Amino acid sequence: MKLFIDIGNSFIKIAYKNEILRYPTKVNYSLDSFLLLLPKNLKESKVQRILISSVVPSITSTIKEMAIKNWKIDPIMIEYPIKTGIKLMADNPKEVGSDLVCTAAYAASKTNEAIVVNIGTATTISHVKDKALQGTIICPGLQTSYNALTRMASKLNEITLKISNKNVGRSTEESISIGVLNGHAEMIRALVKKINVNNAIVFLSGGASVLIKELLPEYEYVNEVTIEGMKVIEKLNYEK
Template sequence: MSLLCLDVRNNHTVVGAFDGDRLVGSWRVASLDTRTADEWQLLLRGLLEQCDAGPVEAVALSCTVPAVLHEMRLLLERHYDDCVVSIVEPGTRTGVAILMDNPREVGADRIVNAAAVGVLYAGRPCVVVDVGTATTFDVVDAQGRYVGGAISAGIEISLEALARRGAQLRSVELVRPRGVIAKNTVEAIQSGMVFGFAGLVDGIVTRMIRALGGDDVAVVATGRNADVVLGECTTVTAHEPDLTLIGLRIVASRNA
Protein backbone atom coordinates (compact mmCIF):
# COMPACT_ATOMS: atom_id res chain seq x y z
CA MET A 1 0.00 0.00 0.00
CA SER A 2 1.24 3.51 -0.85
CA LEU A 3 0.81 5.99 2.01
CA LEU A 4 1.02 9.79 1.72
CA CYS A 5 1.98 11.56 4.97
CA LEU A 6 1.59 15.29 5.57
CA ASP A 7 3.08 17.00 8.63
CA VAL A 8 1.93 20.63 8.52
CA ARG A 9 3.75 23.03 10.87
CA ASN A 10 3.72 26.83 11.17
CA ASN A 11 6.43 27.52 8.60
CA HIS A 12 7.05 24.24 6.77
CA THR A 13 5.20 21.12 5.74
CA VAL A 14 6.99 17.80 5.48
CA VAL A 15 5.61 15.45 2.84
CA GLY A 16 6.48 11.77 2.94
CA ALA A 17 5.61 8.78 0.76
CA PHE A 18 5.72 5.22 2.07
CA ASP A 19 5.65 1.96 0.17
CA GLY A 20 4.66 -0.37 2.98
CA ASP A 21 7.06 0.40 5.84
CA ARG A 22 9.68 1.90 3.53
CA LEU A 23 9.99 5.67 3.19
CA VAL A 24 10.57 6.19 -0.54
CA GLY A 25 10.47 9.98 -0.65
CA SER A 26 10.33 13.03 1.63
CA TRP A 27 10.21 16.73 0.90
CA ARG A 28 9.89 20.02 2.81
CA VAL A 29 7.69 22.82 1.42
CA ALA A 30 6.38 26.12 2.76
CA SER A 31 3.13 26.03 4.76
CA LEU A 32 1.50 28.91 2.90
CA ASP A 33 -1.95 29.68 4.30
CA THR A 34 -2.86 31.26 0.95
CA ARG A 35 -2.31 27.98 -0.95
CA THR A 36 -5.61 26.45 -2.04
CA ALA A 37 -6.55 22.78 -1.95
CA ASP A 38 -6.12 22.50 -5.72
CA GLU A 39 -2.68 24.14 -5.53
CA TRP A 40 -1.70 21.66 -2.82
CA GLN A 41 -2.76 18.82 -5.10
CA LEU A 42 -0.66 20.12 -8.00
CA LEU A 43 2.33 20.42 -5.67
CA LEU A 44 1.85 16.94 -4.20
CA ARG A 45 1.39 15.35 -7.61
CA GLY A 46 4.70 16.80 -8.77
CA LEU A 47 6.51 15.54 -5.67
CA LEU A 48 5.04 12.04 -5.80
CA GLU A 49 6.06 11.64 -9.44
CA GLN A 50 9.68 11.72 -8.22
CA CYS A 51 9.42 8.41 -6.35
CA ASP A 52 8.19 4.88 -7.03
CA ALA A 53 5.51 4.66 -4.33
CA GLY A 54 2.71 3.91 -6.77
CA PRO A 55 -0.88 5.20 -6.50
CA VAL A 56 -1.83 6.73 -3.16
CA GLU A 57 -4.14 4.41 -1.23
CA ALA A 58 -4.01 6.07 2.21
CA VAL A 59 -3.27 9.51 3.64
CA ALA A 60 -2.16 10.48 7.16
CA LEU A 61 -2.30 14.14 8.18
CA SER A 62 -0.95 16.04 11.17
CA CYS A 63 -1.65 19.78 11.11
CA THR A 64 -1.08 22.48 13.72
CA VAL A 65 -2.13 25.42 11.50
CA PRO A 66 -5.94 25.96 11.44
CA ALA A 67 -5.92 28.07 8.26
CA VAL A 68 -4.04 25.34 6.37
CA LEU A 69 -6.10 22.54 7.94
CA HIS A 70 -9.23 23.90 6.24
CA GLU A 71 -7.62 23.62 2.81
CA MET A 72 -6.18 20.20 3.70
CA ARG A 73 -9.67 18.90 4.45
CA LEU A 74 -10.85 20.20 1.08
CA LEU A 75 -7.81 18.56 -0.55
CA LEU A 76 -8.69 15.19 0.96
CA GLU A 77 -12.37 15.50 0.03
CA ARG A 78 -11.71 16.48 -3.58
CA HIS A 79 -8.65 14.45 -4.51
CA TYR A 80 -8.33 11.56 -2.04
CA ASP A 81 -11.96 10.65 -1.33
CA ASP A 82 -11.29 7.01 -2.28
CA CYS A 83 -8.34 6.69 0.15
CA VAL A 84 -8.21 5.65 3.77
CA VAL A 85 -7.65 8.97 5.58
CA SER A 86 -6.26 9.44 9.10
CA ILE A 87 -6.26 12.98 10.52
CA VAL A 88 -4.57 13.24 13.92
CA GLU A 89 -7.21 14.91 16.08
CA PRO A 90 -9.37 14.05 19.10
CA GLY A 91 -11.00 10.67 18.47
CA THR A 92 -8.24 9.32 16.23
CA ARG A 93 -6.68 6.06 17.41
CA THR A 94 -3.04 6.92 17.98
CA GLY A 95 -2.23 4.25 20.57
CA VAL A 96 -0.85 6.97 22.86
CA ALA A 97 -2.47 7.61 26.23
CA ILE A 98 -2.14 11.32 27.04
CA LEU A 99 -1.65 11.98 30.76
CA MET A 100 -2.20 15.73 30.67
CA ASP A 101 -4.60 18.10 32.45
CA ASN A 102 -6.25 18.76 29.08
CA PRO A 103 -5.24 16.18 26.43
CA ARG A 104 -6.82 18.31 23.66
CA GLU A 105 -4.14 20.96 24.18
CA VAL A 106 -1.33 18.67 23.03
CA GLY A 107 -0.33 19.38 19.43
CA ALA A 108 -0.88 16.71 16.82
CA ASP A 109 2.81 16.69 15.89
CA ARG A 110 3.79 15.97 19.50
CA ILE A 111 1.35 13.06 19.74
CA VAL A 112 2.65 11.61 16.47
CA ASN A 113 6.24 11.85 17.70
CA ALA A 114 5.19 10.07 20.88
CA ALA A 115 3.59 7.29 18.83
CA ALA A 116 6.82 6.88 16.87
CA VAL A 117 9.18 6.59 19.85
CA GLY A 118 6.68 4.34 21.61
CA VAL A 119 7.32 1.81 18.84
CA LEU A 120 10.96 2.53 17.98
CA TYR A 121 12.06 2.52 21.63
CA ALA A 122 9.43 0.25 23.11
CA GLY A 123 9.86 -0.46 26.80
CA ARG A 124 12.13 2.57 27.41
CA PRO A 125 11.21 6.04 28.63
CA CYS A 126 11.96 8.64 25.97
CA VAL A 127 12.47 12.37 25.65
CA VAL A 128 11.78 13.76 22.18
CA VAL A 129 13.51 17.05 21.36
CA ASP A 130 11.90 18.65 18.29
CA VAL A 131 13.95 21.63 17.11
CA GLY A 132 11.66 23.56 14.79
CA THR A 133 9.73 26.84 14.94
CA ALA A 134 9.47 26.10 18.64
CA THR A 135 11.80 23.83 20.55
CA THR A 136 9.59 21.22 22.18
CA PHE A 137 10.44 18.52 24.69
CA ASP A 138 8.03 15.59 24.96
CA VAL A 139 8.27 12.82 27.53
CA VAL A 140 6.99 9.30 26.89
CA ASP A 141 7.19 6.74 29.69
CA ALA A 142 8.21 3.08 29.38
CA GLN A 143 4.55 2.14 28.77
CA GLY A 144 4.35 4.45 25.74
CA ARG A 145 2.20 7.05 27.50
CA TYR A 146 2.63 10.77 26.86
CA VAL A 147 3.27 12.22 30.32
CA GLY A 148 4.14 15.85 29.56
CA GLY A 149 6.84 18.12 28.24
CA ALA A 150 8.16 21.64 27.81
CA ILE A 151 8.07 24.33 25.11
CA SER A 152 10.66 26.99 24.37
CA ALA A 153 11.08 29.54 21.59
CA GLY A 154 12.76 28.05 18.54
CA ILE A 155 16.22 28.98 17.34
CA GLU A 156 14.90 30.70 14.20
CA ILE A 157 12.37 32.77 16.17
CA SER A 158 15.10 33.86 18.56
CA LEU A 159 17.42 34.80 15.70
CA GLU A 160 14.70 36.80 13.93
CA ALA A 161 13.76 38.62 17.13
CA LEU A 162 17.40 39.48 17.82
CA ALA A 163 17.84 40.92 14.33
CA ARG A 164 14.58 42.85 14.52
CA ARG A 165 15.09 44.35 17.99
CA GLY A 166 18.86 44.89 17.92
CA ALA A 167 19.81 48.09 16.10
CA GLN A 168 23.31 46.89 15.18
CA LEU A 169 22.48 43.20 14.74
CA ARG A 170 21.32 41.34 11.67
CA SER A 171 20.20 37.90 10.54
CA VAL A 172 23.00 35.40 10.05
CA GLU A 173 23.34 31.89 8.71
CA LEU A 174 22.66 29.22 11.32
CA VAL A 175 25.98 27.39 11.35
CA ARG A 176 28.53 26.50 14.00
CA PRO A 177 31.08 29.31 14.47
CA ARG A 178 34.82 28.72 14.82
CA GLY A 179 34.55 28.81 18.59
CA VAL A 180 32.41 29.88 21.51
CA ILE A 181 34.49 33.07 22.00
CA ALA A 182 33.67 34.91 18.80
CA LYS A 183 35.91 37.45 17.08
CA ASN A 184 33.19 39.26 15.09
CA THR A 185 29.49 40.09 15.37
CA VAL A 186 28.28 37.42 12.97
CA GLU A 187 30.08 34.65 14.81
CA ALA A 188 29.03 36.13 18.16
CA ILE A 189 25.38 35.70 17.17
CA GLN A 190 26.07 32.20 15.84
CA SER A 191 27.83 31.30 19.09
CA GLY A 192 24.90 32.50 21.18
CA MET A 193 22.41 30.65 19.03
CA VAL A 194 24.22 27.33 18.50
CA PHE A 195 25.90 26.90 21.88
CA GLY A 196 23.09 28.64 23.73
CA PHE A 197 20.42 26.32 22.36
CA ALA A 198 22.64 23.28 22.88
CA GLY A 199 22.88 24.34 26.53
CA LEU A 200 19.11 24.80 26.66
CA VAL A 201 18.55 21.30 25.30
CA ASP A 202 21.04 19.67 27.66
CA GLY A 203 19.76 21.61 30.65
CA ILE A 204 16.08 20.70 30.20
CA VAL A 205 16.79 17.11 29.14
CA THR A 206 19.03 16.57 32.18
CA ARG A 207 16.23 17.72 34.47
CA MET A 208 13.70 15.51 32.68
CA ILE A 209 15.96 12.45 32.94
CA ARG A 210 16.34 13.14 36.64
CA ALA A 211 12.54 13.43 37.00
CA LEU A 212 12.13 10.09 35.20
CA GLY A 213 14.52 8.38 37.59
CA GLY A 214 17.49 8.36 35.23
CA ASP A 215 17.14 4.74 34.11
CA ASP A 216 17.98 4.04 30.44
CA VAL A 217 16.20 7.08 28.98
CA ALA A 218 16.36 7.48 25.18
CA VAL A 219 16.77 11.10 24.08
CA VAL A 220 15.70 11.47 20.46
CA ALA A 221 16.29 14.64 18.43
CA THR A 222 14.23 15.58 15.39
CA GLY A 223 13.10 18.71 13.56
CA ARG A 224 14.54 20.75 10.73
CA ASN A 225 17.06 22.60 12.92
CA ALA A 226 18.26 19.61 14.93
CA ASP A 227 21.45 19.40 12.88
CA VAL A 228 22.41 22.92 13.97
CA VAL A 229 22.75 22.05 17.66
CA LEU A 230 23.01 18.26 17.67
CA GLY A 231 26.79 18.13 17.54
CA GLU A 232 27.04 20.35 20.63
CA CYS A 233 24.57 18.42 22.79
CA THR A 234 25.78 15.79 25.24
CA THR A 235 22.40 14.35 26.25
CA VAL A 236 20.97 13.35 22.85
CA THR A 237 21.32 9.62 22.16
CA ALA A 238 19.68 9.37 18.72
CA HIS A 239 18.79 11.52 15.71
CA GLU A 240 15.59 10.58 13.86
CA PRO A 241 15.00 13.23 11.15
CA ASP A 242 11.91 11.38 9.84
CA LEU A 243 10.38 10.73 13.27
CA THR A 244 7.09 12.51 12.60
CA LEU A 245 6.61 10.75 9.25
CA ILE A 246 7.27 7.41 10.95
CA GLY A 247 4.71 8.34 13.59
CA LEU A 248 2.14 9.21 10.93
CA ARG A 249 2.71 5.82 9.29
CA ILE A 250 2.13 4.11 12.65
CA VAL A 251 -1.05 6.11 13.28
CA ALA A 252 -2.30 5.29 9.77
CA SER A 253 -1.73 1.58 10.37
CA ARG A 254 -3.70 1.78 13.63
CA ASN A 255 -6.64 3.40 11.84
CA ALA A 256 -6.59 1.30 8.66
Protein backbone atom coordinates in the same frame (compact mmCIF):
# COMPACT_ATOMS: atom_id res chain seq x y z
CA MET B 1 0.59 3.80 -1.49
CA LYS B 2 0.06 5.77 1.70
CA LEU B 3 0.49 9.51 2.19
CA PHE B 4 1.50 11.09 5.48
CA ILE B 5 0.97 14.87 5.59
CA ASP B 6 2.53 16.88 8.41
CA ILE B 7 1.20 20.46 8.51
CA GLY B 8 3.59 22.41 10.71
CA ASN B 9 3.97 26.10 11.48
CA SER B 10 6.86 26.51 9.04
CA PHE B 11 6.44 23.70 6.50
CA ILE B 12 3.90 21.31 5.06
CA LYS B 13 5.56 17.94 4.52
CA ILE B 14 4.15 15.14 2.37
CA ALA B 15 5.78 11.76 2.83
CA TYR B 16 5.23 8.83 0.49
CA LYS B 17 7.36 5.81 -0.33
CA ASN B 18 10.90 7.09 0.32
CA GLU B 19 10.16 10.70 -0.61
CA ILE B 20 9.36 13.74 1.51
CA LEU B 21 8.13 16.91 -0.18
CA ARG B 22 8.36 20.22 1.69
CA TYR B 23 6.37 23.38 1.05
CA PRO B 24 6.37 26.61 3.09
CA THR B 25 3.29 26.93 5.26
CA LYS B 26 1.16 29.76 3.89
CA VAL B 27 -2.34 30.68 4.96
CA ASN B 28 -3.29 31.85 1.46
CA TYR B 29 -2.99 28.49 -0.28
CA SER B 30 -6.06 27.64 -2.31
CA LEU B 31 -7.01 24.08 -3.13
CA ASP B 32 -5.95 24.45 -6.76
CA SER B 33 -2.80 26.47 -6.08
CA PHE B 34 -1.51 23.77 -3.74
CA LEU B 35 -2.36 21.02 -6.21
CA LEU B 36 -0.24 22.80 -8.80
CA LEU B 37 2.79 22.43 -6.54
CA LEU B 38 2.57 18.64 -6.43
CA PRO B 39 4.56 16.55 -8.94
CA LYS B 40 2.52 14.90 -11.68
CA ASN B 41 3.56 11.37 -10.72
CA LEU B 42 2.25 11.89 -7.18
CA LYS B 43 -1.06 13.36 -8.31
CA GLU B 44 -1.58 10.41 -10.66
CA SER B 45 -0.56 7.75 -8.13
CA LYS B 46 -3.06 5.34 -6.63
CA VAL B 47 -3.30 6.17 -2.93
CA GLN B 48 -4.70 3.73 -0.40
CA ARG B 49 -4.76 5.94 2.68
CA ILE B 50 -3.94 9.51 3.75
CA LEU B 51 -3.13 10.60 7.31
CA ILE B 52 -2.82 14.24 8.35
CA SER B 53 -1.25 15.77 11.43
CA SER B 54 -1.85 19.51 11.64
CA VAL B 55 -1.03 22.30 14.08
CA VAL B 56 -2.32 24.98 11.66
CA PRO B 57 -6.13 24.78 11.64
CA SER B 58 -6.48 27.56 9.04
CA ILE B 59 -4.78 25.38 6.41
CA THR B 60 -6.11 21.97 7.41
CA SER B 61 -9.40 22.19 5.51
CA THR B 62 -7.63 23.24 2.29
CA ILE B 63 -5.28 20.27 2.43
CA LYS B 64 -8.14 17.89 3.24
CA GLU B 65 -10.18 19.19 0.31
CA MET B 66 -7.15 18.89 -1.97
CA ALA B 67 -6.74 15.24 -1.00
CA ILE B 68 -10.42 14.49 -1.54
CA LYS B 69 -10.46 16.21 -4.93
CA ASN B 70 -7.29 14.59 -6.27
CA TRP B 71 -7.30 11.09 -4.77
CA LYS B 72 -11.00 10.72 -3.88
CA ILE B 73 -10.00 9.80 -0.32
CA ASP B 74 -11.19 11.41 2.90
CA PRO B 75 -8.00 11.89 4.95
CA ILE B 76 -7.68 10.48 8.46
CA MET B 77 -6.85 13.15 11.01
CA ILE B 78 -4.54 12.47 13.96
CA GLU B 79 -7.17 13.37 16.50
CA TYR B 80 -9.78 11.71 18.70
CA PRO B 81 -11.09 9.00 18.25
CA ILE B 82 -8.14 7.56 16.29
CA LYS B 83 -6.08 5.10 18.32
CA THR B 84 -2.60 6.40 19.10
CA GLY B 85 -1.45 3.97 21.76
CA ILE B 86 -0.55 6.99 23.90
CA LYS B 87 -2.19 8.17 27.11
CA LEU B 88 -2.13 11.94 27.49
CA MET B 89 -1.36 13.08 31.03
CA ALA B 90 -2.10 16.73 30.25
CA ASP B 91 -4.60 18.69 32.35
CA ASN B 92 -6.58 19.22 29.14
CA PRO B 93 -5.75 16.46 26.61
CA LYS B 94 -7.65 18.32 23.86
CA GLU B 95 -4.94 21.01 23.96
CA VAL B 96 -2.14 18.57 23.07
CA GLY B 97 -0.98 19.10 19.49
CA SER B 98 -1.09 16.18 17.09
CA ASP B 99 2.63 16.64 16.45
CA LEU B 100 3.34 15.91 20.12
CA VAL B 101 1.08 12.86 19.99
CA CYS B 102 2.95 11.57 16.93
CA THR B 103 6.38 12.06 18.47
CA ALA B 104 5.22 10.29 21.61
CA ALA B 105 3.85 7.40 19.54
CA TYR B 106 7.22 7.02 17.82
CA ALA B 107 9.13 7.03 21.11
CA ALA B 108 6.75 4.54 22.74
CA SER B 109 7.19 2.19 19.77
CA LYS B 110 10.94 2.09 20.40
CA THR B 111 11.34 1.99 24.17
CA ASN B 112 9.49 2.20 27.48
CA GLU B 113 10.90 5.62 28.40
CA ALA B 114 12.38 8.38 26.28
CA ILE B 115 12.80 12.11 25.90
CA VAL B 116 11.92 13.53 22.47
CA VAL B 117 13.45 16.86 21.42
CA ASN B 118 11.85 18.33 18.31
CA ILE B 119 13.37 21.57 17.03
CA GLY B 120 11.03 23.46 14.73
CA THR B 121 9.25 26.80 14.95
CA ALA B 122 9.04 25.85 18.62
CA THR B 123 11.44 23.51 20.35
CA THR B 124 9.50 20.88 22.26
CA ILE B 125 10.94 18.50 24.84
CA SER B 126 8.55 15.65 25.64
CA HIS B 127 8.80 12.96 28.30
CA VAL B 128 7.31 9.62 27.25
CA LYS B 129 7.05 6.75 29.72
CA ASP B 130 4.84 3.66 30.02
CA LYS B 131 3.08 4.54 26.74
CA ALA B 132 2.04 7.91 28.15
CA LEU B 133 3.01 11.47 27.27
CA GLN B 134 3.98 12.56 30.78
CA GLY B 135 4.48 16.21 29.86
CA THR B 136 6.17 18.64 27.51
CA ILE B 137 8.34 21.75 27.62
CA ILE B 138 7.72 24.27 24.82
CA CYS B 139 10.45 26.83 24.03
CA PRO B 140 10.98 29.31 21.20
CA GLY B 141 12.59 27.42 18.34
CA LEU B 142 16.18 27.97 17.27
CA GLN B 143 15.29 29.81 14.06
CA THR B 144 12.48 31.67 15.82
CA SER B 145 14.91 32.96 18.46
CA TYR B 146 17.45 33.98 15.82
CA ASN B 147 14.81 35.78 13.73
CA ALA B 148 13.58 37.67 16.79
CA LEU B 149 17.12 38.73 17.67
CA THR B 150 17.97 40.11 14.24
CA ARG B 151 14.57 41.78 13.90
CA MET B 152 14.63 43.51 17.28
CA ALA B 153 18.32 44.49 17.36
CA SER B 154 18.76 46.97 14.53
CA LYS B 155 22.57 46.73 14.39
CA LEU B 156 22.61 42.95 14.10
CA ASN B 157 22.38 41.89 10.50
CA GLU B 158 21.43 38.40 9.34
CA ILE B 159 24.40 36.04 9.13
CA THR B 160 25.14 32.44 8.27
CA LEU B 161 25.10 30.55 11.55
CA LYS B 162 28.18 28.39 12.06
CA ILE B 163 29.09 26.11 14.95
CA SER B 164 32.10 27.30 16.93
CA ASN B 165 34.13 25.41 19.53
CA LYS B 166 34.92 28.69 21.29
CA ASN B 167 33.19 29.87 24.44
CA VAL B 168 33.12 33.54 23.38
CA GLY B 169 33.22 35.15 19.96
CA ARG B 170 35.57 37.80 18.60
CA SER B 171 33.32 38.93 15.75
CA THR B 172 29.61 39.70 15.53
CA GLU B 173 29.01 36.63 13.35
CA GLU B 174 30.91 34.34 15.69
CA SER B 175 29.28 35.80 18.81
CA ILE B 176 25.75 35.39 17.42
CA SER B 177 26.50 31.86 16.25
CA ILE B 178 27.72 30.84 19.70
CA GLY B 179 24.74 32.45 21.39
CA VAL B 180 22.13 31.00 19.04
CA LEU B 181 23.55 27.55 18.27
CA ASN B 182 25.58 26.66 21.36
CA GLY B 183 23.07 28.48 23.54
CA HIS B 184 20.13 26.51 22.17
CA ALA B 185 22.00 23.23 22.52
CA GLU B 186 22.92 23.98 26.13
CA MET B 187 19.35 25.06 26.93
CA ILE B 188 18.10 21.73 25.60
CA ARG B 189 20.75 19.74 27.47
CA ALA B 190 19.95 21.49 30.77
CA LEU B 191 16.18 21.01 30.45
CA VAL B 192 16.54 17.38 29.41
CA LYS B 193 18.83 16.73 32.39
CA LYS B 194 16.15 17.99 34.79
CA ILE B 195 13.50 15.55 33.58
CA ASN B 196 15.63 12.61 32.45
CA VAL B 197 16.25 11.21 35.92
CA ASN B 198 16.35 7.62 34.68
CA ASN B 199 18.93 8.31 31.96
CA ALA B 200 16.49 7.31 29.22
CA ILE B 201 17.31 7.54 25.52
CA VAL B 202 16.89 11.01 24.01
CA PHE B 203 15.62 11.33 20.44
CA LEU B 204 16.52 14.49 18.51
CA SER B 205 14.57 15.66 15.46
CA GLY B 206 13.08 18.69 13.72
CA GLY B 207 14.06 20.83 10.76
CA ALA B 208 16.54 22.99 12.68
CA SER B 209 18.09 20.06 14.54
CA VAL B 210 20.60 19.59 11.72
CA LEU B 211 22.18 22.90 12.75
CA ILE B 212 23.10 21.67 16.23
CA LYS B 213 22.97 17.87 16.24
CA GLU B 214 26.78 17.69 16.33
CA LEU B 215 26.62 19.69 19.56
CA LEU B 216 24.37 16.99 21.05
CA PRO B 217 26.16 13.78 20.03
CA GLU B 218 24.74 11.85 22.99
CA TYR B 219 21.24 12.08 21.48
CA GLU B 220 19.88 9.74 18.80
CA TYR B 221 18.95 11.65 15.67
CA VAL B 222 15.63 10.77 14.00
CA ASN B 223 14.74 12.24 10.62
CA GLU B 224 11.15 13.58 10.62
CA VAL B 225 9.99 12.11 13.93
CA THR B 226 6.42 13.41 13.48
CA ILE B 227 6.01 11.53 10.22
CA GLU B 228 7.60 8.42 11.72
CA GLY B 229 5.06 8.65 14.55
CA MET B 230 2.22 8.94 12.03
CA LYS B 231 3.40 5.68 10.47
CA VAL B 232 3.29 4.01 13.88
CA ILE B 233 -0.28 5.26 14.43
CA GLU B 234 -1.35 4.11 10.96
CA LYS B 235 -0.10 0.59 11.64
CA LEU B 236 -1.80 0.55 15.03
CA ASN B 237 -5.16 1.36 13.44
CA TYR B 238 -5.03 -0.55 10.17
CA GLU B 239 -2.63 -3.48 10.47
CA LYS B 240 -3.59 -6.62 12.35
